[in-house]
Amino acid sequence: MKAIRISLLMVVICGLVYPLLMTGLSQLLFPYQAQGSIMKDSKGKALGSEIIGQKFTSDRYFHGRVSSIDYDASGSGSENYAPSNKQMIERTEKEATKRLKENPGATKGDVPLDLITNSGSGLDPQISPEAARFQIPRVARATKVSEEKLSSLVSFYTEKKELGVFGEPRVNVLKLNQALDAIVQKNKG
Amino acid sequence: MGSALIQYTVIIILLILIAIPLGRYIASIFSNENHRTDRFFLPMEKVIFRLSGIDNRLEMTWWEYVKALLLVNGILLGFAYLILRFQGGLPLNPNGITNMDPTSVFNTAISFMTNTDLQHYSGESGLSNLSQIIVITMMMFTSSVTGLSVAMAFIRGITRKGKTIGNFFQDFVRGHIRLMLPLAILLTLMLVAAGVPQTLDANTTVQTLEGAKQVIARGPVASLESIKHLGTNGGGFFGANSAHPFENPTALTNILEILAMWSIPAAMPIAYGRIAKNPKQGWVIFGGMMAIFLMMLLTVHLAESAGNPALVERGFDSSQGSMEGKETRFGISMSAIFTAVTTAATTGTVNNMHDTLTPIGGMVPLMLMMFNTVFGGEGVGFVNMMMYALLGVFIAGLMVGRTPEFLGKKIESREMKFIVLALLSHPLAILIPTAIAFLTPLGMGAISNEGFHGITQVLYEFTSSSANNGSGFEGLGDATPFWNISTGVVMLIGRYISIIALLAVAGSLANKQPVPETIGTLRTDNATFGVVLTGTVLLIGALTFLPVLVLGPIAEFLSIG
Structure with a gap:
């Protein structure tokens, strides 16, 4: 009986008081992050989460990494292909061929590997700066924005290693494409 | 690097x-x-x-x-x-x-x-x-x-x-x-x-x-x-x-x-x-854990940064290492250390998909869970390390012909029986269910990656369960009654048998009259003991699981390409 009472007390403390208190404090202190870092466009419409990848297929946009779940953020994950898995090797070959078509003159070894491999989450919001640069010729053709301008755009959106040491340099694909959209709009106007 | x-x-x-x-x-x-x-x-x-x-x-x-x-x-x-x-x-x-x-x-x-x-x-x-x-x-x-x-x-x-x-x-x-x-x-x-x-x-x-x-x-x-x-x-x-x-x-x-x-x-x-x-003894144990950890971290780092051999051989870019299943913001370094820590401390959280690790890279989390004591899970990892310490004292004591003692208390047959029970429950809870899974279509049907890697998928699932880690080679189709029940039972065995056995050892040692330290006492707070301890963990851990590691990750490594 005593054991039941103490168990239920711990359920209340750890399973209700703590998470609800944390929700309240988080909503108060960091409302933007607590709600999922949802970005809005100029009209106030939600266009995505800053830290969740989106699917980009149009030639006008920079593309993110391979995602077996097609960036469906109501789930997450990947195919979990082993390094020796034949489907994985075939898929990577196919992706490389696709990328090479967009970028004539390049060879298989030039395609940045992150661009043609599946991220762990299937929702990776970022690509390596090399993977962004590799797509510049295609994006330039489709948007009529000069390669130089795109190159400086990529540089601007390249985030360095955290504190100069941790993790890897990366480019947030959604933010990059949002900026690209703005440039294209301005050129039209 | x-x-x-x-x-x-x-x-x-x-x-x-x-x-x-x-x-x-x-x-x-x-x-x-x-x-x-x-x-x-x-x-x-x-x-x-x-x-x-x-x-x-x-x-x-x-x-x-x-x-x-x-x-x-x-x-x-x-x-x-x-x-x-x-x-x-x-x-x-x-x-x-x-x-x-x-x-x-x-x-x-x-x-x-x-x-x-x-x-x-x-x-x-x-x-x-x-x-x-x-x-x-x-x-x-x-x-x-x-x-x-x-x-x-x-x-x-x-x-x-x-x-x-x-x-x-x-x-x-x-x-x-x-x-x-x-x-x-x-x-x-x-x-x-x-x-x-x-x-x-x-x-x-x-x-x-x-x-x-x-x-x-x-x-x-x-x-x-x-x-x-x-x-x-x-x-x-x-x-x-x-x-x-x-x-x-x-x-x-x-x-x-x-x-x-x-x-x-x-x-x-x-x-x-x-x-x-005896703070020194605490540091000897910490040092032993850290030494094994560093070996494992270095291995997974080198394996992953070299890239997937199958892709490298086909002429793909290898400058980024093996990026399948990893996130851009982490790259190899932040993924490799996460993988090593999550299995050393038997947490089981993953920031990259362990199923996609290169053969040798994937062997590291597997081995750390097999040791189950390099830092180890909350509390229990330390207790497992103390089990190895008592075992080390016992083995070393036998080799030099002295009564094994730890903190002035004699280690005798009652303690050793409980220690052996705790020690053996881990490999048995891994290897027997793994063998059973291979014998049934219910088990074999879950394997998503063919060949040697499939063996590792099943082995990893039960190792993770018994070590109370929880990470997985997640390609395994494990959301079925067979896997739910078998891993459920293995988790119970992995958790409670060693807890009960080792608390029994503690109870038994508490009851003992301390013997005074003499010049013949094997010291347990110096570097020599650190080596004995690390050796015991490596030897017993590695030898128990070596055959099955050869069938899984090592065979995949030798045949990939």
């Missing part, structure tokens, strides 16, 4: 800087010493004990301690079963999640109570917000504090003289109030600031730049995320676990999570050294 070394070094220095004061603090909590924080914490504890009617000063024998532990764990298991089974009709279910089926509930409830956090469901579609907080988050606290209590009772047993080893309820409540809850609150707020969501609202729908609809799952993530690591639990809010940008948005949160899951296991030897009044 240079950049990776800097990252690793900084993390390990931070770890040591945290572990020293944390170890002292943990020692003070569980020695029931007066502490300047009493003014704040003591009234809360008094309320809890008054409401539950428990006399927290009553000393328990080892068997009474075990009974109280099993009772509380059993009650919580039953509670979890009911909530998960009927979550569809309960409140806080904005996304309309349905009830979980019975064998999945069996697996999930055991998984979280045993600090394993093996997940045969995906959080986004499998759990309501209520289940995420009142079952998953709650058990992340209670299971880790249970482990911590076991370690403290064990330390009391081997360091004190008498029949008793403390009061389980006292340890259980103080572990929550003074350690886990304050740390979790702090870490939660840090994670939210860095981008981890914490909301009870339903999933949100956005219109992407290309005009498509994207549904984004969210929920009370941060409050789970913090205790998931602090308690070496590892079960993710989302299916992709800490690879998901909402669970682990940046390299800095990655470091926070690494330190959160590593600090308490690393502080245990220091806490022990303080209670045993």
Whole structure:
């Protein structure tokens, strides 16, 4: 009986008081992050989460990494292909061929590997700066924005290693494409 | 390599800087010493004990301690079963999640109570917000504090003289109030600031730049995320676990999570050294753990940064290392150390998909779980290390023809029987079910990667269950009654047999008359003993599992391309 009472007390403390208190404090202190870092466009419409990848297929946009779940953020994950898995090797070959078509003159070894491999989450919001640069010729053709301008755009959106040491340099694909959209709009106007 | 070394070094220095004061603090909590924080914490504890009617000063024998532990764990298991089974009709279910089926509930409830956090469901579609907080988050606290209590009772047993080893309820409540809850609150707020969501609202729908609809799952993530690591639990809010940008948005949160899951296991030897009044011995144990850890970290780093041999051979870019299953923001270094720490501290959280690791890279987490003691899970990892220490003393004692002693107490046949029981339960709980799985279509049908890698998938699943780790080679189609029940049973064996056996050892040692130290006593606080200890772990761990490692990862390594 005593054991039941103490168990239920711990359920209340750890399973209700703590998470609800944390929700309240988080909503108060960091409302933007607590709600999922949802970005809005100029009209106030939600266009995505800053830290969740989106699917980009149009030639006008920079593309993110391979995602077996097609960036469906109501789930997450990947195919979990082993390094020796034949489907994985075939898929990577196919992706490389696709990328090479967009970028004539390049060879298989030039395609940045992150661009043609599946991220762990299937929702990776970022690509390596090399993977962004590799797509510049295609994006330039489709948007009529000069390669130089795109190159400086990529540089601007390249985030360095955290504190100069941790993790890897990366480019947030959604933010990059949002900026690209703005440039294209301005050129039209 | 240079950049990776800097990252690793900084993390390990931070770890040591945290572990020293944390170890002292943990020692003070569980020695029931007066502490300047009493003014704040003591009234809360008094309320809890008054409401539950428990006399927290009553000393328990080892068997009474075990009974109280099993009772509380059993009650919580039953509670979890009911909530998960009927979550569809309960409140806080904005996304309309349905009830979980019975064998999945069996697996999930055991998984979280045993600090394993093996997940045969995906959080986004499998759990309501209520289940995420009142079952998953709650058990992340209670299971880790249970482990911590076991370690403290064990330390009391081997360091004190008498029949008793403390009061389980006292340890259980103080572990929550003074350690886990304050740390979790702090870490939660840090994670939210860095981008981890914490909301009870339903999933949100956005219109992407290309005009498509994207549904984004969210929920009370941060409050789970913090205790998931602090308690070496590892079960993710989302299916992709800490690879998901909402669970682990940046390299800095990655470091926070690494330190959160590593600090308490690393502080245990220091806490022990303080209670045993022999800090040097604590450091010898810490050093032994760190030596094995560094070997493993180096191996996984080299294997992953060399790239997947099958792709490198086909002429793909190898400058980034093997990026399949990894996240851009982490790259190789932040993924490799996460993989090593999550399996060393048997947390089971993953920031990259272990199934996609290169053959040798994937062997590292497997081996760390087979050792189950290189830092190890909350509390229990340290106790396992002490088991190896007692075994080392015994073997070394036999070799030089002396009565084995530890802290002035003789290690005799009763203790050795319990130690061997705990020692053997781990490999048996892994190897026998693995063999059974290969004999049945129910087991074989789950394998998603053909060839030698398939062997590793099955082996990894049971190793992870028995080590109460919870990570997986997730390609395995394990959401079936066969896997739910078999791994459920293995998790119970992996958790409770060693806990009971080792508390029995502690109870037995507490009862012994200390013998005076002489010149012939084998010292257990110097480098020689550190080598004996590391050797025992490597030898017994590696030899037990070598044949099956040859069939899985090593064969894959030799044949890939």
